[in-house]
Amino acid sequence: MSGKSENKKTDICKAPIGVFDSGVGGLTVMREIMRQLPNEKAVYFGDTARVPYGSKSKETVLRYSRQIIRFLRTRGVKAIVVACNTASAYALETIQEEIDLPIIGVVKPGAQVAAETTRSGRIGVIGTEGTISSRIYPEYIARWNPEAAVFGKACPLFVPLVEEGLLKDPVTEEIASRYLREFEGSGIDTLILGCTHYPLLRSTIGKVMGETVALVNPAYETARSLKELLREQKLENPGGMEEQAGQYEFYVSDSVQRFQRFASMILSFETTHAEQIQIEEY
Amino acid sequence: MSGKSENKKTDICKAPIGVFDSGVGGLTVMREIMRQLPNEKAVYFGDTARVPYGSKSKETVLRYSRQIIRFLRTRGVKAIVVACNTASAYALETIQEEIDLPIIGVVKPGAQVAAETTRSGRIGVIGTEGTISSRIYPEYIARWNPEAAVFGKACPLFVPLVEEGLLKDPVTEEIASRYLREFEGSGIDTLILGCTHYPLLRSTIGKVMGETVALVNPAYETARSLKELLREQKLENPGGMEEQAGQYEFYVSDSVQRFQRFASMILSFETTHAEQIQIEEY
Numbered sequence: 001m002s003g004k005s006e007n008k009k010t011d012i013c014k015a016p017i018g019v020f021d022s023g024v025g026g027l028t029v030m031r032e033i034m035r036q037l038p039n040e041k042a043v044y045f046g047d048t049a050r051v052p053y054g055s056k057s058k059e060t061v062l063r064y065s066r067q068i069i070r071f072l073r074t075r076g077v078k079a080i081v082v083a084c085n086t087a088s089a090y091a092l093e094t095i096q097e098e099i100d101l102p103i104i105g106v107v108k109p110g111a112q113v114a115a116e117t118t119r120s121g122r123i124g125v126i127g128t129e130g131t132i133s134s135r136i137y138p139e140y141i142a143r144w145n146p147e148a149a150v151f152g153k154a155c156p157l158f159v160p161l162v163e164e165g166l167l168k169d170p171v172t173e174e175i176a177s178r179y180l181r182e183f184e185g186s187g188i189d190t191l192i193l194g195c196t197h198y199p200l201l202r203s204t205i206g207k208v209m210g211e212t213v214a215l216v217n218p219a220y221e222t223a224r225s226l227k228e229l230l231r232e233q234k235l236e237n238p239g240g241m242e243e244q245a246g247q248y249e250f251y252v253s254d255s256v257q258r259f260q261r262f263a264s265m266i267l268s269f270e271t272t273h274a275e276q277i278q279i280e281e282y
Numbered sequence: 283m284s285g286k287s288e289n290k291k292t293d294i295c296k297a298p299i300g301v302f303d304s305g306v307g308g309l310t311v312m313r314e315i316m317r318q319l320p321n322e323k324a325v326y327f328g329d330t331a332r333v334p335y336g337s338k339s340k341e342t343v344l345r346y347s348r349q350i351i352r353f354l355r356t357r358g359v360k361a362i363v364v365a366c367n368t369a370s371a372y373a374l375e376t377i378q379e380e381i382d383l384p385i386i387g388v389v390k391p392g393a394q395v396a397a398e399t400t401r402s403g404r405i406g407v408i409g410t411e412g413t414i415s416s417r418i419y420p421e422y423i424a425r426w427n428p429e430a431a432v433f434g435k436a437c438p439l440f441v442p443l444v445e446e447g448l449l450k451d452p453v454t455e456e457i458a459s460r461y462l463r464e465f466e467g468s469g470i471d472t473l474i475l476g477c478t479h480y481p482l483l484r485s486t487i488g489k490v491m492g493e494t495v496a497l498v499n500p501a502y503e504t505a506r507s508l509k510e511l512l513r514e515q516k517l518e519n520p521g522g523m524e525e526q527a528g529q530y531e532f533y534v535s536d537s538v539q540r541f542q543r544f545a546s547m548i549l550s551f552e553t554t555h556a557e558q559i560q561i562e563e564y
Contacts, residue, residue, distance in 0.1 A: 049337060055536055056331065129540075160442040171453050254337055258411075 013237050016041035016249070017226070018077030020068045023051035024262045025159070025196030026083030029106060031266055032223035033081070034248070037230070039239030041247045043075045047279060048254035053086035054130025064279075065091035069099065071282040075249070078235055081226060082106065083196060083219075085127060089136040102229050109225040110192050110218030111140035115148060117214065120189040122149045124213075126179070126205075127194035129154040137194055151186050155179045155195075162197040165265060168204060176201065176208045183209075192216045200266065250274040295519050298323035298531070299508070300359030302350045305333035306544045307441070307478030308365030311388060313548055314505035315363070316530070319512070321521030323529045325357045329561060330536035335368040336412025347373035351381065352564040357531070360517055363508060364388065365478060365501075367409060371418040384511055391507040392474050392500030393422035397430055399496065402471040404431045406495075408461070408487075409476035411436040419476055433468050437461045437477075444479040447547060450486060458483065458490045465491075474498045482548065532556040 017037075019030050023046050030044050045068055047053075053061050065087050072080060080103040082088045088105030096103055114123050125137040131154075138150040157175050166172045183191070191213050193199055199217045206215055230236045252259045256274045263274070299319075301312050305328050312326050327350055329335075335343050347369050354362060362385040364370045370387030378385055396405050407419040413436075420432040439457050448454045465473070473495050475481055481499045488497055512518045534541045538556045545556070 049339070051337070055333070157439075157442050157446055160439050164439055171456055174453055 009234075010238070012078050013235055014041070015076050015078035016043045018043050018045070018069075018072035018075065018080045019083050020045040020047070020065075020072065020080070020087070021084040021196060022047050022053040022086065024048065024163070024259060024266075027263055027266045028196050028199045029081060029083035029219040029222055030248075032217075032219045033226065034267070036220075036223040037227055039237045040230075041237065043072060043077060043249045044251065045071060045279075046250070046252045046259060048252045048259055049279070050253060052128070052130070053084060053090075054128045056086075058090045061087055061090040062094060065095060066098075067279055067282045069095065071251070071277065071279060073101075074282075077101070079103065079226070079230065081222060083222070085131045085136070085195060086134075089131070089134050102233055102235070104222065104225055104229060106196065106218045106222045107136055107140055107194075109221035110194065110216050111137055112144050113221050114190045114192050114216045115141045115144035117216075118145070118148060118190045120187050121145070121147055122151070122187045122189065124183050124186065124188040124191040125150060125152045125194045126155050126158075126191065126198065127152070128159065129156055131194050137192060151183060151188060153179060153182045155198075158201060159195065159197045162200050163262065167200050172201065172204050173207070176204050180205070180208045188213060190214045190216060193218065248273070251277050253277065253279040291516075292520070294360050295517055296323070297358050297360035298325045300325050300327070300351075300354035300357065300362045301365050302327040302329070302347075302354065302362070302369070303366040303478060304329050304335040304368065306330065306445070306541060306548075309545055309548045310478050310481045311363060311365035311501040311504055312530075314499075314501045315508065316549070318502075318505040319509055321519045322512075323519065325354060325359060325531045326533065327354060327561075328532070328534045328541060330534045330541055331561070332535060334410070334412070335366060335372075336410045338368075340372045343369055343372040344376060346561075347377060348380075349561055349564045351377065353533070353559065353561060355383075356564075359383070361385065361508070361512065363504060365504070367413045367418070367477060368416075371413070371416050384515055384517070386504065386507055386511060388478065388500045388504045389418055389422055389476075391503035392476065392498050393419055394426050395503050396472045396474050396498045397423045397426035399498075400427070400430060400472045402469050403427070403429055404433070404469045404471065406465050406468065406470040406473040407432060407434045407476045408437050408440075408473065408480065409434070410441065411438055413476050419474060433465060433470060435461060435464045437480075440483060441477065441479045444482050445544065449482050454483065454486050455490070458486050462487070462490045470495060472496045472498060475500065530555070533559050535559065535561040 017040050019042055033042055080101055082092050082105040088107040092105040132152040141148050141150055161172050199219050256276050260274055299322050301324055315324055362383055364374050364387040370389040374387040414434040423430050423432055443454050481501050538558050542556055
């Protein structure tokens with residue numbers, strides 16, 4: 001009996017992580033998981049047909065998230081990462097109570113690190129209009145640092161600039177200086193890159209903000225939290241050479257071509273398996 | 283009897299035009315209708331909660347368009363303008379057979395003018411990725427000019443640049459020169475602004491393309507077609523001073539604030555009546 005139970009546990013450990021986002025931005029979280037948890041398999045779902053979530057109601061985002069989780073479960077995942085700011089804000093806490101899998105989002109890890117490491121007590125957050133107006137980051141930051149002053153600035157052009165591949169371009173630098181001018185005189189020493197696309201602009205944003213402001217990358221912090229969570233729950237994959245084949249799977253709700261173009265910009269290898277699925281059927 | 287029928291006809295003539303778009307871009311069509319048909323009332327609906335349509339399936343766009351038309355009918359419209367490229371491409375021909383109201387889209391009028399006025403027989407089209415990859419403009423152009431060569435170029439940054447208000451900005455000029463470089467050596471003498479946002483970039487685009495290339499504004503051509511249609515069907519509003527109050531109504535499916543900010547950039551007066559409605563209930 002104990003041998004069988006042992007095997008079952010090993011099976012669960014070998015199951016993949018499920019990662020989902022409203023589109024392609026969550027691939028920056030996927031990339032961090034690949035880097036920090038090289039023994040883990042992962043299944044990514046990007047809801048590219050229904051992107052963006054930011055302008056949709058809480059009920060709709062919750063419904064979409066439940067569908068995606070049902071799909072990820074068919075792939076036998078052992079834990080779920082909500083790699084989407086809007087879904088983390090609108091759906092995570094409800095879903096946490098509904099399912100028996102460990103699940104984490106991208107807002108909390110970034111907010112916690114910023115709240116705990118700021119010395120001036122003044123934190124900047126940049127994100128989409130939806131994320132900034134939701135005030136989700138100030139709300140989470142207050143849980144660890146109720147005294148902190150949080151300054152938000154929406155940067156609507158950053159996502160389309162990234163999706164056009166203009167990561168280190170004079171145009172992007174010019175737009176970044178205009179947006180980030182907002183923080184002049186605010187005294188922030190920490191800036192949260194509160195949108196999954198923004199880590200790709202890290203060097204441009206860093207150049208504009210200067211060395212005295214620490215940039216918090218929620219993708220990095222989320223992968224760290226995931227690692228901790230798997231260790232705590234004894235769900236880490238022991239790994240091994242035979243596990244390498246088919247380690248990462250990618251699914252989208254819209255055309256695969258556009259997704260692959262973007263994915264090849266973020267991930268250092270070709271996304272060998274990408275497939276379009278009918279998410280509304282889940 | 284004849285007097286009563288006469289009254290009924292006048293009533294219909296006094297009814298508003300219904301105009302709809304997936305978001306705010308269709309306001310450039312609304313603006314042309316206000317300019318060219320100053321006696322007409324109009325009701326605008328922008329589906330700002332479900333924008334963009336370009337990445338959605340044909341079935342979904344058709345379903346959304348039917349909902350919106352049901353809503354516009356509750357406002358007693360006498361004719362409908364589909365001020366959205368995707369809905370014109372995916373839904374117009376099906377809906378034309380389903381309803382008893384005159385209905386026109388934005389693709390045909392622009393395509394026809396370009397097809398009939400080009401002298402080189404070489405036409406450029408710029409639009410969103412959805413519009414360009416749908417090949418709807420080449421298809422329509424071929425109906426009037428089967429010999430014409432059509433060159434398409436997607437310009438994904440134009441919509442976000444317009445929505446940020448950067449209409450005449452060095453950044454927008456730089457991006458426009460990069461995109462439009464594509465047409466070098468193509469021999470086009472006509473360029474269709476195949477996205478409802480693009481007429482707002484007319485002067486920047488014109489500067490880059492030079493004076494030898496004619497810019498076709500589908501919003502302008504659509505208002506002209508509408509004027510002709512109303513005249514043919516004897517549906518023109520005779521007008522009169524008492525008609526001015528409440529001449530234009532605006533409805534959206536998402537927050538009114540963001541819509542009004544953009545509307546005030548396009549329309550020369552304040553949008554006095556804008557209201558959020560639950561479009562999914564129609």
